[in-house]
Amino acid sequence: MKKRNWREPWLWAVTVFSLLLAVPVLLIFTSVLVPQYELWHHLFETVLSDYVYHSLLIAFSVGALTLILGTGLAWLVARYEFSGRRTLQWLILLPMAMPAYILAYTYTGMLDVAGPLQTQLRDTFNWTYHDYWFPDVRSLGGAIVMLSLVLYPYVYMLARTAFSEQSASFYEASRSMGVSGFAYFRKVAFPLARPAILTGTALAMMEAFADYGTVQYFGISTFTTGIFRTWNGLGNAIGAAQLAAVLTSFVLVLLLIEKHSRRRLRYFHQGQNQHSAKRLTLSPVQQLWTVLFCLLPVALGFIIPSVQLTFWAIERATSQVDEQFVNLIWNSFYLAASAAFIAVGLAILFAYAKRLRSHWLLNSQVQLASLGYAIPGTVIAIGAMLMLSAADDALNQLTEALFDTSVGLVFSGTLVALLLAYSVRFLAVALHNVEAGLQRIKPSMDDAARAMGLSPFAVLQKVHIPLLRASVLSALLLVFVDVLKELPATLILRPFNFNTLAVRTFELASEERLQDAAVPAVAIVLVGLLPVVLLTRALELSKNEAN
Amino acid sequence: MLSLSNICVAYDNKPVVNKVSFSIESGEIGCLLGPSGCGKTSILRAIAGFEPVSEGDIHLRGTLVAGADIHAEPERRKVGVVFQDFALFPHLNVGQNIAFGLHGHSALQKSQRVIELLALVGLPDISERFAHSLSGGQQQRVALARALAPRPDLLLLDEPFSSLDAELREELAQDIRRILKHEGTSALLVTHDQHEAFAMADAIGVLKGGQLLQWASAYQLYHRPADKFVAGFIGQGTLLPGTLIDNSMLQTELGLFQLTAPQVTQFAGAKILDVLVRPDDIVHDDSSTNVAMVLSRAFKGAHILYELALNDDPAFRVLCLAPSHHDHELGERIGIRLDLKHLVMFNA
Numbered sequence: 001m002k003k004r005n006w007r008e009p010w011l012w013a014v015t016v017f018s019l020l021l022a023v024p025v026l027l028i029f030t031s032v033l034v035p036q037y038e039l040w041h042h043l044f045e046t047v048l049s050d051y052v053y054h055s056l057l058i059a060f061s062v063g064a065l066t067l068i069l070g071t072g073l074a075w076l077v078a079r080y081e082f083s084g085r086r087t088l089q090w091l092i093l094l095p096m097a098m099p100a101y102i103l104a105y106t107y108t109g110m111l112d113v114a115g116p117l118q119t120q121l122r123d124t125f126n127w128t129y130h131d132y133w134f135p136d137v138r139s140l141g142g143a144i145v146m147l148s149l150v151l152y153p154y155v156y157m158l159a160r161t162a163f164s165e166q167s168a169s170f171y172e173a174s175r176s177m178g179v180s181g182f183a184y185f186r187k188v189a190f191p192l193a194r195p196a197i198l199t200g201t202a203l204a205m206m207e208a209f210a211d212y213g214t215v216q217y218f219g220i221s222t223f224t225t226g227i228f229r230t231w232n233g234l235g236n237a238i239g240a241a242q243l244a245a246v247l248t249s250f251v252l253v254l255l256l257i258e259k260h261s262r263r264r265l266r267y268f269h270q271g272q273n274q275h276s277a278k279r280l281t282l283s284p285v286q287q288l289w290t291v292l293f294c295l296l297p298v299a300l301g302f303i304i305p306s307v308q309l310t311f312w313a314i315e316r317a318t319s320q321v322d323e324q325f326v327n328l329i330w331n332s333f334y335l336a337a338s339a340a341f342i343a344v345g346l347a348i349l350f351a352y353a354k355r356l357r358s359h360w361l362l363n364s365q366v367q368l369a370s371l372g373y374a375i376p377g378t379v380i381a382i383g384a385m386l387m388l389s390a391a392d393d394a395l396n397q398l399t400e401a402l403f404d405t406s407v408g409l410v411f412s413g414t415l416v417a418l419l420l421a422y423s424v425r426f427l428a429v430a431l432h433n434v435e436a437g438l439q440r441i442k443p444s445m446d447d448a449a450r451a452m453g454l455s456p457f458a459v460l461q462k463v464h465i466p467l468l469r470a471s472v473l474s475a476l477l478l479v480f481v482d483v484l485k486e487l488p489a490t491l492i493l494r495p496f497n498f499n500t501l502a503v504r505t506f507e508l509a510s511e512e513r514l515q516d517a518a519v520p521a522v523a524i525v526l527v528g529l530l531p532v533v534l535l536t537r538a539l540e541l542s543k544n545e546a547n
Numbered sequence: 548m549l550s551l552s553n554i555c556v557a558y559d560n561k562p563v564v565n566k567v568s569f570s571i572e573s574g575e576i577g578c579l580l581g582p583s584g585c586g587k588t589s590i591l592r593a594i595a596g597f598e599p600v601s602e603g604d605i606h607l608r609g610t611l612v613a614g615a616d617i618h619a620e621p622e623r624r625k626v627g628v629v630f631q632d633f634a635l636f637p638h639l640n641v642g643q644n645i646a647f648g649l650h651g652h653s654a655l656q657k658s659q660r661v662i663e664l665l666a667l668v669g670l671p672d673i674s675e676r677f678a679h680s681l682s683g684g685q686q687q688r689v690a691l692a693r694a695l696a697p698r699p700d701l702l703l704l705d706e707p708f709s710s711l712d713a714e715l716r717e718e719l720a721q722d723i724r725r726i727l728k729h730e731g732t733s734a735l736l737v738t739h740d741q742h743e744a745f746a747m748a749d750a751i752g753v754l755k756g757g758q759l760l761q762w763a764s765a766y767q768l769y770h771r772p773a774d775k776f777v778a779g780f781i782g783q784g785t786l787l788p789g790t791l792i793d794n795s796m797l798q799t800e801l802g803l804f805q806l807t808a809p810q811v812t813q814f815a816g817a818k819i820l821d822v823l824v825r826p827d828d829i830v831h832d833d834s835s836t837n838v839a840m841v842l843s844r845a846f847k848g849a850h851i852l853y854e855l856a857l858n859d860d861p862a863f864r865v866l867c868l869a870p871s872h873h874d875h876e877l878g879e880r881i882g883i884r885l886d887l888k889h890l891v892m893f894n895a
Contacts, residue, residue: 169634172597175621176628177648177697187647191638 010353014362017346018369021424024383025375028248031241031386039230039239050221055209055247058144058222062208065148067201070155071193073294075185078163081279082287088294089160090536095301096153097528099485101213102505102521104137104146106305108217109312109514111137138218147208149301154207155200157535162196162265163189168277195261202258209251210376212488213506223247224378224488231382231492241386244379255374306525312518320519328520332500335415336483339422340430340476346423347430347475351438366431373428377421377489384421384493388412417493422483429482430475437471474534481531485524548573548733549594549701554603554613556589563589565757566603571733571750573700576724578736578748582780586757587737591703594735595628596621607701627694627702627732631709633686635678641665641689642674648697664692667726684715691723695730702727702734708743720746741781753777769825775893778823783852785865786821788895797822797892800857801865804890814892823891824865826852831869835882839865841875851875855883 040048077089111117111134118134121127136142166189174184190197212224223243231240282290313320350366372380388411396406411417441464449459487502494503501520508517550570556563564586571577579587592598594605596612596619605613607626612619635644645664646657665671668688678686687707694702707723708716724747727734738744744751745765752762753776761773772778775786789799795811797804799822806814814820831853839855842864850868853875857863867883875881 167632167634169630169632170636172595172621173628173630173634173636174647175597176595176624176626177693178622178625178650179647180620180622188636188638192636194638 008357010357011359011362014350014353014365017349018365020420021346021369021372021427022365023387024380024420024424025248025372026383027386028241028244028379028383031238032245034238036236036239036242039234039236040242043226043230043239043243047221047226051223051226051243054140054215054220055222055224055250057140058147058211058215058220059205059208059250061144062147062151063201063205065144066152066155066204067197069148069152069297070157070200070204071159071190071197073152073297074156074159074163074193075189076290076294078160079189079277079279080290081281082290084291088291088298090532090539091298092156092294093153093532093535094298094303094529095150096535097525097532098150098302098305099213099487099502099524099528100147100150100211101217101487101509102309102524103150103301103305104143104214104217105505105509105514105517105521106308107137107142107146110305110308111135140218140220143211143214143218143220146214147211148204149297151204151207152297152301154203155197157539158196158200159193161539162193164276166192166276171277195264198261199258199265202254202261206251206254206258206374206376209247209254210378210488212376212378212491217509223250224376227378227382228488228492237382237386237389240382244376244382248375248379251374251376255371258374306522309518309522309525312515313522316515316519320516325519328499328501328504329523331498332484332502335418335500336480338415339419339426339483340479342419343423343426343430343479344434344472344475346427347434348472350427350431351434354435355438355443369424370428370431372424373426375425377425377486378492380421380424381489381492384417384424384489385412388417388420414495415498417495418490421489421493422479422486425486425489426479426482429478433471433475433478434468437468441467474538477534478531481527484527548575548608549577549735550606551590551594552604552606554590554593554600554605556586556593556598557601558589558598562601563757564593567752567754567757567759568603569750569752569759569762571701571735573733574728574731575749576727576734576736576747578738578744578751579754580738580741580744580751580780581754583739585754587739587754588705589757590754591705591735591737595626595703596624625697625699627697627699629687629690629694629702629704629707631706633678633690633710635686635690635693637678640675640677641670641681644678644689645674645693645696647693650697660696661692664696667695667729668692669722683711684719687711687719688722691726695726695732698730700733702732704734704736706737706739708738708740716740716743717746723747753780755780770889771891772823775821778891778893782825783866784823784825786893787824787857787863787865789820789822789892791817791820797890800860800863801885801887804887806890806892810890810892814894817894819895820892821895823893824887826866826868828885828887829855829865829867830884830886831867831873832882832884833873835884837883837885838880839867839883841877841879841881844875844877846871853881855881 073092077085077092109115113129121132122129170188170192171184174180174188179187210224212228215222216225216228223246227240227243227247230236230243350369353362354366391411392409392413395410396408399405399407445463446459449463450456454462484500485502487506490500490503491506494500501524505517505520505524508514508520548571552568553566554568555565567586567590569577579590581587589598593600593613599618600613600615602615604611607624611617612624636647639647642658642661645661649657649660652660661674662671665674668691670685670688673681673685673689678689681689690707704723708719711719720743736744736747749764750762751765751768753760753768755776761768761777763771768777768781772781778784778786787799787801789797789804791814792798794815795806797806797820801824804822839857840859842854842856842861844854845852849871851871851873853867853869855865855867857865873881
């Protein structure tokens with residue numbers, strides 16, 4: 001590498017934008033420098049132990065459940081041949097399309113005392129309300145089940161890839177040394193897939209920590225609801241930021257586990273280029289049980305709730321689909337689309353900067369800026385608010401000094417705040433896709449094109465853009481859908497009277513108008529299906545490439 | 548120890564091994580040699596139990612383990628296997644890899660066996676290391692140690708040198724032979740490289756298209772090949788056409804040869820036969836009056852391999868390995884002497 005000079009434009013651009021994205025999270029941590037004795041005394045006396053206990057219990061239970069479910073499903077699909085396997089292996093991904101809060105509303109509506117199931121039970125058996133016991137969905141256990149049902153695909157996807165890439169010779173070597181069946185799973189297959197499984201589990205736990213919609217609706221005090229309460233109810237911004245700092249520290253531990261696992265993944269992968277093991281055929285009875293077991297989470301996490309939602313939505317369509325609803329869709333659409341373009345634009349800038357100027361400072365800045373996927377939306381929102389309010393203050397002081405007039409909240413009170421928060425949270429999604437696309441364009445291709453007389457601009461036009469198009473499109477789509485589903489940051493940062501589908505669903509559900517909430521919820525789920533289709537295709541493709 | 552009789556292996560009803568029979572005595576090292584796709588690896592997999600046989604029997608230590616209706620699972624056959632990609636578990640260190648197949652041993656017994664094996668393969672201090680930090684040759688030795696750990700009396704090696712550098716191969720092949728002989732383990736090696744086969748095996752089977760053409764020692768394969776394919780596959784040489792006179796004499800460009808009694812019976816009625824001439828059958832001798840024209844030459848260091856045309860006719864060519872300082876030009880006529888110990892002939 002040549003010596004870089006300080007007027008390096010790539011380095012400057014990346015520095016400016018990565019700092020912009022990193023400031024909200026850094027501000028969260030600097031908040032601890034302003035002690036809030038009174039607040040912490042109050043929290044300590046009252047709800048702090050609940051926050052810690054509930055958040056940790058939810059995250060670890062969800063981690064355990066998704067690990068067992070995701071690994072079990074992945075092992076069955078990767079290792080055994082049964083009828084319907086090809087269909088099931090993508091059906092299993094469907095619950096990803098369902099935000100946990102929507103699942104929570106749906107099951108509450110279905111299983112409540114006044115819901116269809118309990119009504120039916122009472123009518124059939126002539127029971128009254130006190131005659132029978134029925135599990136309460138709106139409970140800690142309920143929240144854990146809801147979150148696990150939509151988060152297990154993270155573990156499943158990574159575990160399935162890991163299992164199906166394991167070389168057949170590992171299996172054969174084990175058998176020749178007298179190890180087969182479950183002992184093989186325990187001693188070889190699982191330990192080999194462990195980095196992938198841990199990565200998936202860490203991601204699922206991060207999402208569980210970040211959840212706001214489900215726990216808020218179920219009335220469980222966690223860090224996210226506590227941050228909200230401190231911010232909105234107590235009006236203590238620094239205190240909210242300090243709570244957010246504690247939550248973020250939990251998540252950072254997971255992040256370290258995830259990063260470490262990914263590193264191990266790399267060298268576990270070495271020497272696994274041989275053909276993968278043949279799937280074992282199951283007896284008809286075993287096949288039936290396997291299919292039922294694989295269908296269960298899909299039915300609970302997607303099919304049953306979406307059928308119910310569709311019924312409600314059709315029922316309420318006439319009253320709910322009005323001018324306001326069209327406005328809602330338009331708001332959600334342009335917000336998500338703008339966020340997608342910004343995040344992907346930044347991702348392209350960062351990815352090219354890394355490719356063209358590999359510099360340790362630049363690389364670590366990009367790394368820092370892309371940590372946002374691990375940080376809960378609530379935390380990012382508080383950080384963005386602190387940063388933009390300060391910017392607004394400074395701007396207004398300036399305009400008052402210069403022009404004797406104030407311009408109002410141009411940053412914190414507008415969509416700028418939302419777009420900043422989304423960029424922080426979803427840059428990693430975009431960057432991951434763009435970098436994967438860019439990796440396929442080998443530097444030798446640039447050299448070859450240049451050697452054949454193309455200018456740098458022509459190389460971009462004739463080589464890079466055609467090759468990058470697919471990954472940029474999928475990056476746009478993924479960010480778009482993630483923004484559409486995002487709830488807590490949108491709730492905190494949306495401008496006054498500005499509504500999106502997710503916020504509207506949340507509001508209607510909070511007013512116990514669950515059937516009405518189904519209309520925007522169905523729209524979110526339908527859009528949420530798009531990335532699942534994309535993922536299925538990507539998984540198929542990587543399998544074909546492996547063969 | 549191991550005996551195969553008329554085994555057939557098929558994938559999806561497509562036969563890949565056709566009626567192969569051979570056996571390996573206790574302590575003997577056998578080798579299956581052939582070009583890729585000849586079915587040699589399928590035979591190895593059938594012996595290990597990874598593939599069923601569609602016909603024929605496999606006996607291990609006198610017990611039937613595979614037949615048309617019998618298939619003992621691999622874990623019951625107690626056969627060690629060294630894989631082409633070594634299949635060392637990346638999540639276990641070298642010691643744990645070697646101890647993987649040791650069931651029902653105490654921790655102390657295991658660690659003693661690991662130390663013993665690592666000493667045997669000449670890598671005493673790597674027990675704590677992981678496979679990804681080892682060189683290819685070290686991985687190969689660890690894979691061998693792991694396969695030998697449960698003291699199997701038969702070891703199967705599938706193309707064990709294919710992922711190693713050429714210089715390492717022969718050295719390792721000889722090392723492994725020494726180790727196997729030291730442990731008294733019988734072995735069957737699969738390879739496409741005849742030098743590996745020569746370096747390791749007591750008996751070699753040459754395969755083509757799923758059939759075993761010949762099962763013999765390296766010396767026999769070279770000097771008494773069973774057919775033209777084996778003759779061409781093993782070593783170098785040319786086929787020189789000759790005319791049969793009176794069913795007992797063969798007239799060739801190199802002179803007149805007398806057939807042995809069995810050959811007279813074997814080739815009764817034939818008119819033209821091909822004689823196999825190896826490079827070592829033709830000795831370069833500047834004083835000889837018998838000359839041949841140099842068609843091409845390949846410098847081999849200590850030797851030069853000449854391709855010569857007899858009677859200036861390129862249709863009749865032989866190879867000759869001459870000492871390196873006998874440096875002759877293309878087209879030059881050089882003296883040769885015939886040193887043919889025994890005559891190998893095939894129907895033309």
